[in-house]
Amino acid sequence: MRCPFPGMDPYLERSAIWPDFHDRFITHICEALQSKLRPRYLALTQDRLYVLEHERPIRPDVSILRSDFDSGGVATAVAVEPDTPLVLEIVEEEIRQPLIHIVEPAAGNRVVTAIEALSPDNKLPGPGRKSYLRKRDELWQSEAHLVEIDLLRGGGRVLRVASKRLEQQPPWCYLVAVSRRPSFCEFYTFGLEQSLPRVAIPLAHEDPDVVLDLQAVFTRCWDAGPYPELLQYGQPAPGELSAEQQAWCRQRLSGPVA
Numbered sequence: 449m450r451c452p453f454p455g456m457d458p459y460l461e462r463s464a465i466w467p468d469f470h471d472r473f474i475t476h477i478c479e480a481l482q483s484k485l486r487p488r489y490l491a492l493t494q495d496r497l498y499v500l501e502h503e504r505p506i507r508p509d510v511s512i513l514r515s516d517f518d519s520g521g522v523a524t525a526v527a528v529e530p531d532t533p534l535v536l537e538i539v540e541e542e543i544r545q546p547l548i549h550i551v552e553p554a555a556g557n558r559v560v561t562a563i564e565a566l567s568p569d570n571k572l573p574g575p576g577r578k579s580y581l582r583k584r585d586e587l588w589q590s591e592a593h594l595v596e597i598d599l600l601r602g603g604g605r606v607l608r609v610a611s612k613r614l615e616q617q618p619p620w621c622y623l624v625a626v627s628r629r630p631s632f633c634e635f636y637t638f639g640l641e642q643s644l645p646r647v648a649i650p651l652a653h654e655d656p657d658v659v660l661d662l663q664a665v666f667t668r669c670w671d672a673g674p675y676p677e678l679l680q681y682g683q684p685a686p687g688e689l690s691a692e693q694q695a696w697c698r699q700r701l702s703g704p705v706a
Contacts, residue, residue, distance in 0.1 A: 449676040452700050455643045455663065456599050456622055457670065459679040461686045466568065466600075469673065473565055474546045476669045477660065481550070481649070484658040489550050489560060489651060496545045496583055543569070543576065552652055560652045561593040571603025581606065593650040594627040597662070602687045609633055624662070626650065640693055 451457050460469045474493060481491045548563040564584075569576025584606075587594055598605070601621050605611055608627055614620075620637035627633050628650050636645040644662035651657065681701050689697065 451667065451670045451675075452681070452703075453697075454641065455638065456640065456666070457675070457679070458601070458640060458685040458687065458689070458697065459681065460675065461600055461602065462679070463568065463686075465675070465678055469669065469675075470565055470567055471546055472669045472673055473665065474548060476665045476672075477563060477565075477662075478548050480665050480668075481548075481658065481660060485550060485651075488554070488655070489552055492549050492551055493546050494549050496547055496579060545570075545576075545580075550649070550651065555652075558652075559587070559590060559592045561595065561650060562587045563595040563597070563649070565597045566600060566606065568600060568603055571598075571600060571606060577606070588627065591629050593629055594625075595647065595649060596623075596625045596627070598623045598625070599644075640689075641696060 460466060478491045478493055485491055545567055547565075549559045550561040550563070551557040552560050564570075564580075566580075567576070570580040571577065584594060584596075596606070599622050605623070607614075607623075607625060614635060614637065617635070617637045619639060621640050622638050622644075624636040624645060624647050625633060626635075626647065626649075634648070636647055638645060644666050647660045647662060648657040649660050684694070685697055
């Protein structure tokens, strides 16, 4: 079975499925770029790590014995139960998020361009977003180009420019932003009904851009993954969809898929 959608599959946004897709997508992007970059550059997968704290409730098991004396002066033990508190254990979990660095070996593996595919916690308030924005600032200060791929409809956008600057674009659900040194931003916006774009990936010096065909990468990723068995197309897609988008999804899922 092939993906029933011409571009992004909105069912992949399910929280139980997204981490698997995200890791595969990064791997296939790296693979697609490698032959285009050699010999001057290399694409390497890297990890961004941050710590997430969870609160885990614990049922207390406490009893205190009080010694009393009976009428004969013999001590007796009486159990005294305290009021039951709410007990939370703070558990720290290390979160790993892969990304791609395009490096120049002749310059000591200097990072020329970083490619990020955003995850839900990068777009929601919390440590994941803070970690992402901090790393993005570090890359920009190091004078690396940055490519941000946002295939999630939910959560807040993490644009380097005000979102109102994109209001003149046709209605869109997804975004690829290329922050190109020294001071330019390029945007590829596309809707649910459209294919993923071919994106110009900047390199160092006067070297020409390389083209990353995101639709080809997505198709390879989807075809190689376990998604037909996992995506539960009989249920509504996650997140908010307009009535027109819902109808379009039903039409795509009811028709034959070549």
